[in-house]
Amino acid sequence: MAGTSLCHSTDPCTNGEHSGHPAVPSSSPSGIGTRGGDDGIPVVDFDVLVNGAADQRAQAIRELGRACEDWGFFMVINHGVPEELKEAMMETCKELFSLPEEQKAEYLEAGPMDPIRIGTGFFSVVDGVRYWRDYLKMFARPELHCPAKPAKLRDVAAEYSAKTRDLLLSLAKAISESLGLDGGRISEAMDLESCFQILVANHYPPYTGPDSAGLGLPAHSDHGFLTLLFQNGVDGLQVKHDGQWLLAKPLPGAFFVIAGDQLEIVSNGRYKGMLHRAVVGGERARMSMVSMISPCLDTVVEPVPELVPDGQGLEFRGVRYRDYMEHQQSNKLKGKAALDIARVQRDNAGPEN
Numbered sequence: 001m002a003g004t005s006l007c008h009s010t011d012p013c014t015n016g017e018h019s020g021h022p023a024v025p026s027s028s029p030s031g032i033g034t035r036g037g038d039d040g041i042p043v044v045d046f047d048v049l050v051n052g053a054a055d056q057r058a059q060a061i062r063e064l065g066r067a068c069e070d071w072g073f074f075m076v077i078n079h080g081v082p083e084e085l086k087e088a089m090m091e092t093c094k095e096l097f098s099l100p101e102e103q104k105a106e107y108l109e110a111g112p113m114d115p116i117r118i119g120t121g122f123f124s125v126v127d128g129v130r131y132w133r134d135y136l137k138m139f140a141r142p143e144l145h146c147p148a149k150p151a152k153l154r155d156v157a158a159e160y161s162a163k164t165r166d167l168l169l170s171l172a173k174a175i176s177e178s179l180g181l182d183g184g185r186i187s188e189a190m191d192l193e194s195c196f197q198i199l200v201a202n203h204y205p206p207y208t209g210p211d212s213a214g215l216g217l218p219a220h221s222d223h224g225f226l227t228l229l230f231q232n233g234v235d236g237l238q239v240k241h242d243g244q245w246l247l248a249k250p251l252p253g254a255f256f257v258i259a260g261d262q263l264e265i266v267s268n269g270r271y272k273g274m275l276h277r278a279v280v281g282g283e284r285a286r287m288s289m290v291s292m293i294s295p296c297l298d299t300v301v302e303p304v305p306e307l308v309p310d311g312q313g314l315e316f317r318g319v320r321y322r323d324y325m326e327h328q329q330s331n332k333l334k335g336k337a338a339l340d341i342a343r344v345q346r347d348n349a350g351p352e353n
């Protein structure tokens, strides 16, 4: 694993300038769909997953499975979501954050289950650690909820959510296959075709104070199934891998994909919801854009029986997704503590992770 582009530390690391990754070929010359980037973060070539010859696809699926098992995190390239659309989404959300307070007021008091929520408390202290973040959360499915301003947000968000949903649903099929199941099995188990989807825009104001290790978002795993994320060119996403926090640097144009808690539950713990956090971007404002798919709110998510042979070793009980989400969102983000409500407790084993 190369060290230059990663911050290996148990403490939050600051974001300096970096040379970035080499350009990514538009298709994988080796025909291999998934490979390690410079820093070891797995890279999935979506084009190979969808259009590759049978043997290339089979290899890509195997490597996708390893990425999910070893990391719970990977980058996806050749994903087909237009760069202009990503930029339009980022720019429009940036406009929203700079609107006068009174134009956002109605969303500021919203709770976790309200379809539009804006948080402005970017300076807060939790357990002695400062967090800096503005965010906009919008439910995008079953129907799109969107602030009235900026006026173009609705159209841009509608297109962005549709394109990223298609991508995530295709990844869900490949993940299902990587678990040795039919492509549609995970989707069927969680009713993903009529999934619940959330878009989140995060804005971390510049911070150059004495404590340069300021955190933007505390360590957590996502409550949904699968999260797609890109950022505005300012690094800050850190992932916990092999017990260390690594600063994730994207390949140009790539999305990050993060395994969520519902994937951990449905796979009976084989693929874990990945622990991640965000640090602020130093002199530059940092933004990240999240599109997350989840089961329908009323779906009770439980491990698929095929992954629990003879009912032995069941790790999780069924929990209605709405209850899970409400529970996770109503409590202070605290690592993966929320998963404990679904975990089958055993006398001789404490919770892992």
Ligand SMILES: O=C(O)CCC(=O)C(=O)O
Pocket: 200, 202, 217, 222, 229, 231, 236, 237, 238, 276, 277, 278, 287, 288, 290
């Ligand atoms: O800003 C980031 O990179 C992380 C955001 C995130 O983890 C989230 O919104 O759940």
Ligand SMILES: [Fe+2]
Pocket: 220, 221, 222, 276
């Ligand atoms: Fe997250």
